[in-house]
Amino acid sequence: xxxxxxxxxxxxxxxxxxxxxxxxxxxxxxxxxxxVSEEARTNMESARVIMRRLTWMLNDxxxxxxxxxxxxxxxxLARHARLASEYxxxxxxxxxxxxxxxxxxxxxxxxxxxxxxxxASAPEIVRCAAPCLIPFLQSDDPYHRGYAAxxxxxxxxxxxxxxxxxxxxxxxxxxxxxxxxLQETSVGELAETALKKLVQ
Numbered sequence: 305x306x307x308x309x310x311x312x313x314x315x316x317x318x319x320x321x322x323x324x325x326x327x328x329x330x331x332x333x334x335x336x337x338x339x340v341s342e343e344a345r346t347n348m349e350s351a352r353v354i355m356r357r358l359t360w361m362l363n364d365x366x367x368x369x370x371x372x373x374x375x376x377x378x379x380x381l382a383r384h385a386r387l388a389s390e391y392x393x394x395x396x397x398x399x400x401x402x403x404x405x406x407x408x409x410x411x412x413x414x415x416x417x418x419x420x421x422x423x424a425s426a427p428e429i430v431r432c433a434a435p436c437l438i439p440f441l442q443s444d445d446p447y448h449r450g451y452a453a454x455x456x457x458x459x460x461x462x463x464x465x466x467x468x469x470x471x472x473x474x475x476x477x478x479x480x481x482x483x484x485x486l487q488e489t490s491v492g493e494l495a496e497t498a499l500k501k502l503v504q
Contacts, residue, residue: 305335310343314354321372330481333372337379344384355380355391362398362406370411374398378418382425392429395419399436413447416440417481420455427458434461441467446476450491454480457498465502471495 305313317339320332344351358377361370377395381388397403398415406412416437423430440452441464453471456464474491481487 305339310339310347310350310354313339314357318372318376321376326479327486329372330375330486331484333375333379333481334484336376337383340376340380341383341387344387348386351380351384351387352390355387359391359394362404362411369408372414374406374411374414374418375421376418378421381418381429382422385426388422388426388429392422392426395422396430396433396436399433399440401436409445409448412440413445413451416448416451416455420451420458423455423458427460430455431459431461434459434464437464438467441471446474446478446491449474449476450478450480450489450494453491453495453498457494457501460502462502465499468495468499468502472499 317332317336320328323329340351340354358373361373395418398406419430437452437456440448443449453468456468472492472495476491478489479486480489
């Protein structure tokens with residue numbers, strides 16, 4: 305895909321965010337991160353247009369729901385430092401009650417994954433939002449708890465330690481896309497790994 309201009313393949317990739325096969329969906333998200341970050345190296349404004357499109361997809365006025373948009377934002381920002389500095393606050397705003405908080409539980413899963421993915425490469429950008437993870441660590445949704453714990457591990461904020469520690473025995477199953485594959489894990493396993501990172 306790298307041999308084609310981003311403007312020619314971004315539409316097909318975004319359409320795959322709704323594919324019934326979860327691996328196809330996640331690889332489309334991953335590919336979007338690669339394509340847009342590469343585009344930003346030669347045409348920053350073109351990459352910004354795509355970022356604005358993804359944020360528009362999450363706007364109530366867009367008329368859509370925005371499936372895959374927060375994950376794609378995280379995938380892009382994790383690969384390009386300048387875009388991360390410009391759009392990181394927007395991604396974080398989706399879990400901040402006083403900002404652009406997203407009410408839809410499934411979209412919230414996507415935001416948490418996007419933040420965790422960005423945190424793995426640029427924890428300094430997301431660390432300010434650490435307190436906003438606490439309600440998700442206490443959520444009834446196991447994906448909220450698991451993805452929030454996963455993100456917390458990269459943030460390095462010790463105030464999250466007690467809540468993350470309380471999830472170590474949580475057996476709820478979670479599927480996490482990482483390293484190009486879908487990993488079957490649990491909230492407890494993600495919390496245990498996160499806790500080790502937090503206390504280092």
